[in-house]
Amino acid sequence: MADNSYDAIVVGSGISGGWAAKELTEKGLKVLMLERGPNVVHKTDYKTATLAPWEIPHRGRRTTEMMENHPNLRRDYVLNELNLDWWAHESESPYIEKKPFTWFRGYQVGGRSLLWGRQSYRLGDLDFEANLKEGIAVDWPIRYNDVAPWYSYVEKFAGISGNKDGLAQLPDGEFQPPMPLNCVEKDVAERVKSAFDGKRLVTIGRVANLTQPLDGRTQCQYRNKCSLGCPFGGYFSTQASTMPAAVKTGNLTLRPWSIVTKLIYDKDTKKATGVEIIDGETNQTYEFNAKVIFLCASAFNSTSILMRSATDIWPEGLGSSSGELGHNVMDHHFRLGANGTAEGYEDKYYFGRRPNGVYIPRFRNIGDDKRDYVRGFGYQGAASRSGWSRNVAEMNFGAPMKEALTEPGPWNMGITAFGEILPYHENTIKLSKDQKDKWGISILEMNAEIKENEKKMRVDMMNDAAEMLEAAGLKNVKTFDSGYTFGQGIHEMGTARMGRDPKTSVLNGNNQVWDAMNVFVTDGACMTSAAAQNPSLTYMALTARAADFAVNELKKGNL
Amino acid sequence: MNRRDALKSVILMMGGTMVGANVILTGCAPEDQIVGLEFSLKDIAFLDEIGEAIIPTTDTPGAKAIGIGEFIVMMVKDTYNAEQQTAFVDGLNFIRKDFKSSKGSDFIKATLEERTAYLNELKAKATADAEDKNAGVIKMLQDLTVLGYFTSEVGATQELRYIEVPGKYEPCIDYKPGDKAYAL
Numbered sequence: 001m002a003d004n005s006y007d008a009i010v011v012g013s014g015i016s017g018g019w020a021a022k023e024l025t026e027k028g029l030k031v032l033m034l035e036r037g038p039n040v041v042h043k044t045d046y047k048t049a050t051l052a053p054w055e056i057p058h059r060g061r062r063t064t065e066m067m068e069n070h071p072n073l074r075r076d077y078v079l080n081e082l083n084l085d086w087w088a089h090e091s092e093s094p095y096i097e098k099k100p101f102t103w104f105r106g107y108q109v110g111g112r113s114l115l116w117g118r119q120s121y122r123l124g125d126l127d128f129e130a131n132l133k134e135g136i137a138v139d140w141p142i143r144y145n146d147v148a149p150w151y152s153y154v155e156k157f158a159g160i161s162g163n164k165d166g167l168a169q170l171p172d173g174e175f176q177p178p179m180p181l182n183c184v185e186k187d188v189a190e191r192v193k194s195a196f197d198g199k200r201l202v203t204i205g206r207v208a209n210l211t212q213p214l215d216g217r218t219q220c221q222y223r224n225k226c227s228l229g230c231p232f233g234g235y236f237s238t239q240a241s242t243m244p245a246a247v248k249t250g251n252l253t254l255r256p257w258s259i260v261t262k263l264i265y266d267k268d269t270k271k272a273t274g275v276e277i278i279d280g281e282t283n284q285t286y287e288f289n290a291k292v293i294f295l296c297a298s299a300f301n302s303t304s305i306l307m308r309s310a311t312d313i314w315p316e317g318l319g320s321s322s323g324e325l326g327h328n329v330m331d332h333h334f335r336l337g338a339n340g341t342a343e344g345y346e347d348k349y350y351f352g353r354r355p356n357g358v359y360i361p362r363f364r365n366i367g368d369d370k371r372d373y374v375r376g377f378g379y380q381g382a383a384s385r386s387g388w389s390r391n392v393a394e395m396n397f398g399a400p401m402k403e404a405l406t407e408p409g410p411w412n413m414g415i416t417a418f419g420e421i422l423p424y425h426e427n428t429i430k431l432s433k434d435q436k437d438k439w440g441i442s443i444l445e446m447n448a449e450i451k452e453n454e455k456k457m458r459v460d461m462m463n464d465a466a467e468m469l470e471a472a473g474l475k476n477v478k479t480f481d482s483g484y485t486f487g488q489g490i491h492e493m494g495t496a497r498m499g500r501d502p503k504t505s506v507l508n509g510n511n512q513v514w515d516a517m518n519v520f521v522t523d524g525a526c527m528t529s530a531a532a533q534n535p536s537l538t539y540m541a542l543t544a545r546a547a548d549f550a551v552n553e554l555k556k557g558n559l
Numbered sequence: 560m561n562r563r564d565a566l567k568s569v570i571l572m573m574g575g576t577m578v579g580a581n582v583i584l585t586g587c588a589p590e591d592q593i594v595g596l597e598f599s600l601k602d603i604a605f606l607d608e609i610g611e612a613i614i615p616t617t618d619t620p621g622a623k624a625i626g627i628g629e630f631i632v633m634m635v636k637d638t639y640n641a642e643q644q645t646a647f648v649d650g651l652n653f654i655r656k657d658f659k660s661s662k663g664s665d666f667i668k669a670t671l672e673e674r675t676a677y678l679n680e681l682k683a684k685a686t687a688d689a690e691d692k693n694a695g696v697i698k699m700l701q702d703l704t705v706l707g708y709f710t711s712e713v714g715a716t717q718e719l720r721y722i723e724v725p726g727k728y729e730p731c732i733d734y735k736p737g738d739k740a741y742a743l
Contacts, residue, residue: 052723053710053743063637064592180730222725347735352728353743387740388709388719393686397613397701398675402621405705406718408740
C-alpha cells in the first residue's frame, strides 16, 4: 500500500469518528483517522483532572482576560480555566452570525466526546415517523427497527447505565445498573407519578458513565469532573473506549493537525478518491486516498467539507444537487424550567458527586395529548443541598456564619427542559464568499432561528416544570427562562440530511452521499429531525451501522 | 426569582462546576480593567482582618491563616472588571473612613468583636438597600472570603469533609446537625 493510500479515511475523531475508526479497523480495514487539532492522550493529557480546589488558580471563576479573548465561549459555562483549550477558540476558528448563533466546538482528538454531558437516549418511531405523519420536511429513510440492534451494539460497548422504564417514546436500552435517585428525587418521582396518573415519569438519567467495570475501564468514581478527562475511563470518550479498540487492531493510523479542505472527487466513477488536507501546524497540504470515506467531523464541518468538494461539477458542493446541503439546521432549545425547595429532608444527605441527574421523558403530544405545537421536550435536573456559596442573608459574620456554611444548606430541586427544533429549510449554514480562516478555508455563515412551533412549546416547557414541582410538594417554586441562542444546546444537527429521494436529501438510508456512494456522513449532519433526546447515542448507532454496511459493500465489490 | 440560582441549577445539570458567581453566563462585555491596579501590604493586611472577621478562627483556622488578603487581591485583579474594581477600591476606602468616623478608632486597631459588629451593620445596610454603593462592598468581601476560605486546603479538608475520590454514590444517608458538608 502506498504511503498515502488507505482502505478507509475517517474525518474526525469525536463521538462518531471514534466509532467509525473502531468498526472499520476491527473489520480489517487499514484506516486513516484525521483530526484537525492536537492529540490528547488518555490520562496523560488530562492536566486538570485531579487538581484540588486550592490548586485551581481562580477557583473556577473567569478572568476578565478570558472573557475578553473569548466573546463567544463566554456566553456559557464552557468558558472556564480548567478545560479552556478543549473548546475551539473563536479567534482561531471564526464564524459569522447572520442571526445570533452559539457554536461551541472541540477541535482535538476526541472532540467533544471528552466534554459531552453523556446523556444517552434512543430515538423511537414516534421520532422517526413524525416528519411523515405531520407533513414536515422529508421522511426519515429508516425506522426504529433498522437502528435498534445498533443501539444495543453501541450501548453495550460504550457502557450506558440506566433504568428500563418501559416507555414507547423512550425505548429501553442495554443498560448497566442505573445510578440511584436521592431521597428528594425519589419522593418527587412518586408524587409526580401519582399526580399525573402515571403519564409523567421522573427517572434516573441514562448516562454514558459506567456503574460496573467494562473492558478494563473502571466504573465511575463519582468525582463529577468528567469534562476534564477521566483518569479512570469512567465515562465514554474516544480516548477511553473506541480508540483503544481501534489501536489494538494494528490497523489505525491517527494523524492530528489534519484539516480536510475538500474531498477529491472523480466524476467518471462518481466516487471520492480521497481527501486533501492542510496541516494545521505547518500549513503544508497533503492528499490521502481511500476506497471509503467517513465524514464524522461534527455536523457543520462535515457539511462544509462537502460544500468545498466537487465544486467544478456542482458549484455549491457535493450533495448540493439535493437543494438541501446546508439547510435544515437544528439544535435543542432549552435554558428554561423551574426549581423549588424541598422541606422536611433536613436529616438526609448524600455521599459522592453523581455526574448525572433525573430525566423526565417527553409526555406532550403523546396519545390523546394535543398541544398547539407539534413534537415535544424532556427535562434534565437534580435535587441537591446547597453548599457554602449560598447566601445566608440573616446570618451574622463570624463563627455563626462559618458554622452555618460548614453544614449543607436547604434542599433544592431544579429541572431544565430540552425541546425539539423542527427542520426549517431556511435555517442554513453557508460558506462565506470572501472570509477565510487562517488556513485559507472559507468560514461558515450561520443563519438560523427558532420559530412559532418552538416558541409555543417553550410556554409548556416552563409551566409544566412548575406544575410538576408544585404537585411534588416543593415550596417557593419559581420558573426561569434564561434565554436561548441557536446552537447553545451544543447539539447542532442537520445540513446533510438522510432521506428517500436524492432530490430532497443529501444522504440515503445507509448514510451514503447520493452523489458519491463511497462517502458516508454519520455525525449530526445526517439527522432528518432532531427529536427531543440527546443525539450522541444515535450518532454512535448510525455510525456502527453504516460502517457495517460499507464493509459489506466493499466485500461485494459495490464500492 | 434569583436568576443566579436558576442559572446555577442549569449549570449543575449540565455537568459544569460553579463556585459562586460574579459575572457569569451573561456574555456581557467586560470593560477594561483598571490599569496598574495594585494593593499594598497594608491593604492585604486590612483584607486579612476583614476576612478573619467574616470567617474567624474557631476550632479550625480562619480566613487570615489561609492568606485571604492575598487571595482577595488576586481575584479582584484578575476577575473583576473596571466597574467592579472601582467599587471594590472605593468600598475599602469607605470602610476605613466610616469605621474611624463612627467608632473613633482605626479598623486595624479595633478588636475582632468590634470589627465583626461593624461589618454586620454594613451587611444589614446592604441587604436593606441594594443600591447602597458604599455598603455594597460587603457583598464582594463576603463572596471572596467565603470562596477563598472554603476552597483552601484548610477550609476544604479541616472545616469541611474533602473526599477527592468518593468511589461510590450513596443517595440517601442520614444527616444530623453539626455533621460537616462535603467540600465539593
